[in-house]
Amino acid sequence: MSILSRTAQPAWLPKPSPLLVLAKAVALVIIVALVLFPFLVVVSTSLAPQDEVIDKGGWVIWPDRITVQAYQDILAGGIVTRATMVSAGVTIVGTALSLVCTTLLAYALARPGVFGGRPVLLMVLFTFLFTPGMIPTYLVVQAMGLLDSYSALIFPVLVNAFNLVVLRGFFQGIPTDLFEAARIDGAGELRVLRKIVMPLSKAAIAVIGLFYAVSYWNSFFTAVLYLNDSSKWPIQVVLRQYVIEGSPLAGSIETQEAQLSAVNSIQMAVVVLAMLPIVVIYPFIQRHFVRGVLTGAIKA
Amino acid sequence: MPDALSTKRTHRLRRDAALLLMMAPAVAYFAVFHYGALFGYAIAFQDYVPFLGVGGSTWVGFDNFAQLVEDPAVWSAVVNTLQISGLQLVFFFPAPIALAIFLHSLTYGTVRRFVQSVVYLPHFISWVIVVALFQQMLGGAGLLNTWLADNGWHAIDIIGNPSAFQPLMVVQIIWKDCGWGTIIFLAALYQVNEQLYEASAIDGAGYWRRLWHVTLPGLRPIILLLFILKLGDILSVGFEQMFLQRDAFGPEVAEVLDTFVYYTGVAGGDWGYATAVGLVKGVLGAVLVFAANKVAHRIGEEGIYR
Numbered sequence: 189m190s191i192l193s194r195t196a197q198p199a200w201l202p203k204p205s206p207l208l209v210l211a212k213a214v215a216l217v218i219i220v221a222l223v224l225f226p227f228l229v230v231v232s233t234s235l236a237p238q239d240e241v242i243d244k245g246g247w248v249i250w251p252d253r254i255t256v257q258a259y260q261d262i263l264a265g266g267i268v269t270r271a272t273m274v275s276a277g278v279t280i281v282g283t284a285l286s287l288v289c290t291t292l293l294a295y296a297l298a299r300p301g302v303f304g305g306r307p308v309l310l311m312v313l314f315t316f317l318f319t320p321g322m323i324p325t326y327l328v329v330q331a332m333g334l335l336d337s338y339s340a341l342i343f344p345v346l347v348n349a350f351n352l353v354v355l356r357g358f359f360q361g362i363p364t365d366l367f368e369a370a371r372i373d374g375a376g377e378l379r380v381l382r383k384i385v386m387p388l389s390k391a392a393i394a395v396i397g398l399f400y401a402v403s404y405w406n407s408f409f410t411a412v413l414y415l416n417d418s419s420k421w422p423i424q425v426v427l428r429q430y431v432i433e434g435s436p437l438a439g440s441i442e443t444q445e446a447q448l449s450a451v452n453s454i455q456m457a458v459v460v461l462a463m464l465p466i467v468v469i470y471p472f473i474q475r476h477f478v479r480g481v482l483t484g485a486i487k488a
Numbered sequence: 489m490p491d492a493l494s495t496k497r498t499h500r501l502r503r504d505a506a507l508l509l510m511m512a513p514a515v516a517y518f519a520v521f522h523y524g525a526l527f528g529y530a531i532a533f534q535d536y537v538p539f540l541g542v543g544g545s546t547w548v549g550f551d552n553f554a555q556l557v558e559d560p561a562v563w564s565a566v567v568n569t570l571q572i573s574g575l576q577l578v579f580f581f582p583a584p585i586a587l588a589i590f591l592h593s594l595t596y597g598t599v600r601r602f603v604q605s606v607v608y609l610p611h612f613i614s615w616v617i618v619v620a621l622f623q624q625m626l627g628g629a630g631l632l633n634t635w636l637a638d639n640g641w642h643a644i645d646i647i648g649n650p651s652a653f654q655p656l657m658v659v660q661i662i663w664k665d666c667g668w669g670t671i672i673f674l675a676a677l678y679q680v681n682e683q684l685y686e687a688s689a690i691d692g693a694g695y696w697r698r699l700w701h702v703t704l705p706g707l708r709p710i711i712l713l714l715f716i717l718k719l720g721d722i723l724s725v726g727f728e729q730m731f732l733q734r735d736a737f738g739p740e741v742a743e744v745l746d747t748f749v750y751y752t753g754v755a756g757g758d759w760g761y762a763t764a765v766g767l768v769k770g771v772l773g774a775v776l777v778f779a780a781n782k783v784a785h786r787i788g789e790e791g792i793y794r
Binding site for chain 1: 500501503504506507508510511513514515517518519520521522523524525526527528529531542587590593594599603605606607608609610612613614615616617619620621622623624625629630631634637638663667671682685686689690720727728731732736746749750753754759762763766767769770771773774777778
C-alpha cells in the first residue's frame with residue numbers, strides 16, 4: 189500500500205527552499221506541542237512531590253523529583269480504586285460481547301445471497317438515518333430492569349452500526365474461493381469464520397476491538413443516565429465529580445485551602461489513571477488504523 | 489408457482505440456518521434498542537408520569553408539540569445549537585482537510601507517521617478528560633492564569649465566561665478530533681494519481697494551482713460526503729461536551745437541544761414534553777440528511793446512498 193510506504197521527494201519537483209522547510213518544521217513542532225503539552229503538565233504534576241507543587245504555584249511542567257505518593261493515595265482502596273475496577277470490568281466484558289456480536293453479524297452479512305441478508309442490512313443502515321433519542325432508550329433500559337446495573341452500560345450500546353459496516357466491508361474483501369474451498373471440505377460456518385476469516389482479518393478486528401474498548405472505558409453519560417447508585421460509578425464519572433466539579437472524594441481527602449496544591453497532584457493522578465489504558469494500548473493498535481479501517485470503510 | 493418458490497425459500501432457510509443463528513444476537517440488539525425503542529416515542533403524546541407508566545398516563549394528543557413551538561427555552565436551545573454547529577462548519581470542518589494536505593506534503597515518512605500518531609491520540613481521550621485538561625490549562629487557577637499572575641499580568645477569564653463559550657467549544661473539538669479527521673482525507677490524497685501532479689507541474693502550474701486543480705478535485709467526493717453527514721447532524725453538537733460544561737457556563741449559552749431534553753425530561757420530570765422535543769429533532773435530522781443527499785445527486789455527486 190502506497191499510503192504506508194515512505195514518500196520521497198518526486199523527481200519533477202524542484203528542491204524546496206530552506207525557508208519553506210524551516211517553516212514546515214516549526215509548524216510541526218507547534219502542532220505536536222499543542223497536543224502533547226497538556227498531557228505533559230498533567231503527568232508531571234501528578235508525579236511531583238507536594239512541596240514542589242506548592243512552590244511552583246500548583247503546576248509542574250517538569251518535576252525535579254518524582255514521587256508516586258498521589259497514585260498510592262488514590263489506589264489505596266478508596267472510591268477511585270473501586271471506580272477503576274468497575275471501568276475495567278465493563279470494558280473487558282463489554283468489548284468481548286460487542287466484538288462477538290459484531291463479528292458474527294458482519295460475517296453473515298458479508299455472504300452474498302444469505303437468507304434475510306438484505307432486510308437485516310437495511311435494518312442496520314436505517315439506524316444511520318434515525319436513532320432513538322435518550323428518553324425512548326431510557327424507557328427500554330427501564331422496562332428491561334437494567335437501571336442501576338452494570339448491564340445498562342453495555343447492552344444499550346452493544347453493536348455499533350458503523351463498526352459493523354466497516355467489518356462487513358473488510359470481510360467482503362476476502363477472496364470467496366477461500367470460503368468455497370473450506371465449505372467443500374465440509375467445514376461449518378463457525379469453523380470457516382474462526383479458521384479462515386478471522387486470521388485474515390486480525391488488523392480489522394483489533395481496530396474495531398480498540399474502538400469498542402475505548403468507548404466502554406470512556407463511557408460517561410450512560411453511567412450518569414442509568415446508574416443512580418454512586419458506588420457503581422465508573423472512573424469517568426468519578427473523575428468528573430472530583431476534577432471538573434471539584435467535589436472532595438468521599439472520606440479520603442479534605443479540600444482545604446492550604447492543601448489545594450496537594451489536591452492538584454491527586455486530581456492529576458486521577459486524570460492520568462483515567463487515560464492510562466488508552467495511552468498504553470494505543471501505540472500497538474495505531475499502526476493498523478489505516479489498513480484495518482479504511483479498506484473496510486471505502487468498500488462499504 | 490408459489491409452491492416452487494416456497495420450496496426454494498425453505499431450501500435457502502435450511503442452507504443458511506447456521507448463518508441466521510450467527511445473526512441473531514446483533515439483530516436482537518437492533519430490534520430491541522433501536523426499533524423497540526421507537527415505541528417509547530408514544531410518551532411524546534402523553535402527560536407521562538413514570539409511576540403510572542405508558543399504560544396509565546394521560547394521552548394529550550399533540551399538546552406537547554404545540555407547547556414546544558411557543559417555548560422560548562426551546563428556541564434558545566435551537567439558536568445555541570445552530571450557532572455552535574455553524575461555527576463548527578466554518579472552523580472545524582475545514583481544519584482536518586488543511587492538516588491532511590499539510591501532512592501529505594511532508595517528505596519524510598518517519599516524521600509524518602510520528603506526527604500522525606500524535607495528532608490521532610486526543611480522539612481516544614474521553615470528553616471528561618478533555619474538559620478537565622482545558623479547565624486545568626485555562627481555568628481561573630489553571631496553568632495559563634497562574635503563569636500570567638506570576639508575571640504580573642491580568643488573568644484571562646475563559647472557563648465560566650459565557651461569551652467565551654462558543655469559541656472554546658470549537659477549539660476543544662478541533663483539539664480533540666482534527667487529527668483523527670485527517671485519516672480519511674489522507675487516504676483520498678494518496679489515491680490521487682501522481683502523474684496528474686507531474687503533468688500539471690510540467691505544464692507550469694505552481695503549488696497553489698496544483699492544489700486547486702488537482703488536490704481539491706481529488707478530495708471533492710469525500711468532502712461532499714462528510715459535509716452531507718455533518719448537515720444531517722447539525723442539530724447535534726456533541727452532547728457530552730455540552731453536558732459537562734453547561735453548569736460552568738450557564739444554560740443561556742450552553743443549553744443545546746440534547747441537553748434540553750435531558751434537563752427537562754430526565755432531570756426535570758417533564759418526560760412527555762422532552763420526548764416531543766427529541767422526536768422533532770430526530771425527524772428534522774433525518775429530513776436534513778435526505779435533503780442534503782438530494783442536493784448532492786442534483787449536482788452530480790454520489791452522496792451517501794442512491
